[in-house]
Amino acid sequence: MAAQLTRPATDPSCRVLGLRERKKQRTRDALVDAAHQLFLSQGYARTTVDEIAAAVDVSQRTFFRYFANKDEVALAILADAEDHFVANLGARPATENPLQALRNAIVQTWRELGTARETTGSSSITAALELLQLIEDTPTLLAAHLRRITEQERIVAGILAEREGLDPAADLRPKVLAAVFGGVLRSAHLSWSAGDAPVGDAGPEGMITIIESHFDQLGPALAGDWR
Template sequence: MATPVSAVHPHSAGLRERKKQKTRDALVDAAHRLFLQQGYAKTTVDEIAASVEVSQRTFFRYFANKEEVALAVLADAEETFLELLRGRPAAESPLEAMRGAVRQVWHSLDQGRVAERGTVTGALELFELIESTPTLLAAHLRHTLHQEVEVARVLADREGLDPAVDLRPRLLAAVFGTVVRLSHLSYAAAPDQHGHCMDGMLSLIERHFDQLGPALAGSWR
């Protein structure tokens, strides 16, 4: 007979959730390690599951396919970004709120609070893997478009706008996403020029944002 929900002890439920999160993080960590060691295409779901000592069936309880586990850290970071953006002070302009939220996300990565593999170094390795793997890049770009819609919705809610009528939230979300991606690519291309991972990455992102206004509206001469 099934146990009534009311009879489930809160501590037991919390323990189960922590165990599930630990298994999920271990799968993500193992997948990234294998992808970096032997390549994305050559890594199988069976290998990922075996390295964590779980079944293929268990893997598919957490992830639909290899693409999803490969992009899990970025997906977690994006969810964290949306939560932080919603919580930014109402007095901040949309761009200020987004800059503040992205700083918070990178600090969370630096402290290992976004999945086990979710460190700054792990995230930068993942960006390089995505850019060099056409299948992952296509999946990532599709996900990015969905993320832009979500970010635009949050911005519109903050400003009391209708995103179907006012194009500014979607435009800013698209520009913001492009600036962050270009910053990641710039850092990956010459990491030694930018210092400590987290500080260097944030400095590069901030510099790109500082150039945003002049680049769009100022004279290029």
């Protein structure tokens, strides 16, 4: 029998690796936060990679170890939230139909991010809400964001197909529903950016209210008699 190569948890090298990974995560988070603050204070176009790196006291080379370009660091906050949503969608119970799973997963995601802010002091949820407005005001970011939405639709369609035991190449329903979901969510985000959040609630619960109101109209919009 081959020798077991897995290091025990008490091996010092395991602890070093854990420390190294935590340090890398802190550097990444610091770059994301610095970039976000610079984008909000002086605009996306006027902010350079050098300025972002300098704000964290790292080199430009270090920046590019974490992000390919300015677009990627700008959208990192939403990318993390999207990854959280995908994980939540994959974990939704099989008793929910696909639309219920999508709706519950996105509401769960916003609510969990909001709870994390309250319990840890994290500003990620506030930054995500601010970023939605920045995206709409910045054509370069909007184009990159729309590309990400397209990729997310592909991932969501795959999850839905797997949940329902379908072949997405032969059954178009997962792709169609993923596209509809993406459209409803974008419409909700645009409403939030336009200031349609409930009075006094511009945080995650305000966003959830807008998202749910849009989903409430999905059935009537698709099947209802508009006249």
